[in-house]
Amino acid sequence: MILEKIRDPEDIKLLNSAQVDRLCRELRDFLVENVSKTGGHLASNLGVVELTVAIHRVFDTSKDRLVFDVGHQCYCHKILTGRQSLFHTLRQLGGLSGFPKPYESEHDAFVAGHASNSVSVALGMAHARTLLHEDYSVIALIGDGAMTGGLSFEGLNDAGASGEPMIVILNDNGMSIDANVGGLSRHLSRLRSEEGYNNFKRWYKDKLQGDSPAKKHLYNASSHVKHWLKSNLLPESTMFEKMGFSYMGPVNGHDVQKLTQMLTWAKEKNGPVLLHVLTEKGRGYSYARQDPERFHGTPPFDPATGKPLRQSKPSFSSVFGEALVELAREDNRICAITAAMTSGTGLSRFAKEFPDRFFDVGIAEGHAVAMAGGMAKQGLIPVFAVYSSFLQRGFDMLIHDISLDNLHAVFCVDRAGLVGADGQTHHGCFDPAFLSQVPGMTVLCPSSFSELKEMLHFALFSVTGPVTIRYPRGAESVYKGCSLPVQFTPLREGSDFTVLTYGILVNEALKAADILEKSGIFIRVLKLNRIAPLSADEVSAMLKGTTRLLVLEDCLDAGCVGQRVAALALEAGVKLDKLILRNCGSTLPTEGSVEQLYSSRKLDGVGVAASIEEALHEQ
Structure with a gap:
């Protein structure tokens, strides 16, 4: 096999045309075989096989800087840069990340995991090269989905005007995760070959x-x-040329020889170049080609049939989507907004049933939040379903376009807390802090499917200002109860210690209670239904009779709920002899299953029980 002999990217430069074509076939077979076992981003990586090989035939990524955007299409790059033997550890605890990570290899130029920043980062690197009088190429590889984000245009506008020698490769496959939308997508489809x-x-x-x-x-x-x-x-100039780029393409993204030629030409140009490459998501594997959306991010599957090895269960996302459809049938003011994540956020059925009230804005979360503000101001009830880590891009708009006028927009924040294999760039560990800082924001935290439905109804029809419902990826666990969105709900009584938590971590708190009970230790378990707003009076009532408290959360410690509860308890005169803030600490966890990550940060039932036993032993 050719692939087995590739130990370094320089080996690729020694191959003849026939060997390069064979390498591409072997890469696709390798991807399907390995991702079928570990899960991961398959369709996008199948689409960039030839492009990745061509990049490594022209450039030396140990010195030249290749910046990925979004980053999930880096698998072939990793395989070709000395990490082939580690690929069975992809997205596993202690294994390879599914995204570029400089700590893994000198060939990974920059951390990547979210969209639209590659041109800005690459321009910064090009400026550094010029000012430090160094000699290397700078390449930004950006998908047409990421181009729907406004930051990409800020970068393109500045890069084109800068005159800095750099190459932007536009990987145009007509999709991000779902099919692309908007004027840019239509513009790209009209571009003719140069x-x-x-x-x-x-x-x-x-x-x-x-x-x-x-x-x-x-x-x-x-x-x-x-x-x-x-x-x-070319009777019509492209918008890229008007920005100052030399535009090349479109070029067949599955023709290695042509790609190699075009990249060589682009490298020779002394200025900003945009190379437009047409690729097909899922190429080479029929199941991914027919359904690239499902194989964008896939769990382990049978490569012979394309079917997942485990049957999917109802998730918080799917339950939210079904509940929103039911409520939208009753009230035609309800609209749904997504940022290129229709299926991921559970809105596929809503999009089919209410196409006039469904809005996919592309990868443009800031725009989505501001648009929701305009809709709310004029009498609609906008519901923006968005991943926690993606909503970070809309923080400014949450304050200025929602909060200042106390507008009733509903933010359904999916993938809250630890998400598992996608790792650091996708963990939803910041929203408890930043959402609680937004004036007037109500933040609800369901722990079960029934609570999610109850809180969605409450958010839509009982709250007057902005409201967020945050919920995790995946299915519900032990706790399947339902609490009206009052401040807190006692789930277990005990006098030795109190555990305060919210969301699905109630399951770990209850497990800890069971473990400790066997040792004769009885703890009180309190479930917060609403983490914002919080008042000193509410905390005082909640912690009445409590002297030893552990606050359990899967967010970072800075600005966590536990810190606010402790401050409010002090303000209310509540004396705590022992306070334990059990959270993710000061650094984001890496890849691994949610269960493994809970265990590594002592957020699981065993870790919580051990912390309480240790605290009691110290006293």
Whole structure:
């Protein structure tokens, strides 16, 4: 096999055309075989096999800087840069990340996991190269889905005007996770190939430029011919050219030889270049090709049939989607907004049943929040379903376009807390802190499917200002009760210690209670239904009779609920002899299953029980 002999990217440069084609076939087989066991992002990686190989034939990524955007399409890059033997650990605890990580390899230029930042990062690297008088190429690889994010246009606008030599590769497959939407998608679909023009331009420059005065005179005198040819071959300039880029393409993203040629040409240009590459998501594996949305991020599956090894269960996302449809049938003011995550947030059925009230804005969370503000101001009830880590991009708008006018918009924050295999860039560990800082924001935390439905109804029809419902990825666990969205609910009584928690961590608190009871230790378990707003009076009532408290959360410690509860308890005169803040600490966990990550940060029932036993022993 060719792939087994690739120990370093330099090995790829030594292959002939037939060997390169074979390498691409072997890469696809390797991807399907391995991702079927570990789960991961399959369709997008199948689509960039030839592009990745071509990049490594032209550049040296140990020195040249390759910046990925979003980053989930980096698998082939990792395989070709010395990590093939570790690929069975992909997205596992202590294994390879599913995203670029500089700590893994010098070939990973920059951390990547969210969308639209690659051009800005690459421009920063290009500026550094120029100011430090160094010599290397800078490449940003951005998908057309990420191009729907406003930050990408800020970067393109500045990069084109800067004149810095850099290459932006636009990987155009017509999709992000779901099919792309908006004017950019339509613009890209209309772009015509510049291949003939670029071939002529290169020949023209080679023939007429040189030291000869005659050649220089002819080149300058005939420049109007070049412009005439361009205007006839390409009657309409692309928006990228108007930004200051030399536009190349579109080019077949599955033709390694052509890609290698175009990248070589782009490398020779002394300025900003945009290479437009057309690829097919899921290429080479029929099941992923037919259903690229399902194989964007897939659990382990049978490669022979494409079917998942485990049957999917109802999730918080799917229950939310079904509940919202039922409520939307009763009230035509209810609208749903997504940022390129229709299926991921459970809105597929809503989109089909209420197409006029469904809005996919692309990867543009800030825009989505501001648009929700406009809808709410004019009498609609907008519901923005968004992953916790993605909502971070809309924080400014939450304050200025929602909070200042106390607008009734509903934010359904999916993937709250630890999400597992996607790791650091996707954990929802910040929203308890930043949402609680938004004036007027109510933050509800269901612990079960029934509570999610109850709280959604409450958020839509009983809250007057902005409201968030935060819930985790996946299915419910032990606790399946229902609490009206009052401040707190006692789930277990005991006098030795009190555990205060919210969301699905109530399951771990209850497990800890069972473990401790066997040792004769009886703890009180309190479930917070609402983490914002919180008042000193509410905390005083909640902690009445409590002298020893453990607050359990899967967020970072800075700004966590436990800190606010402790401060309010002090304000209310509640004396705590022992306070334990059990959370994720000051750093984000890496990859691994949620259960493994809970255990590693002592957030599981065993860890909580051990912390309480240790505290009691110390006293």
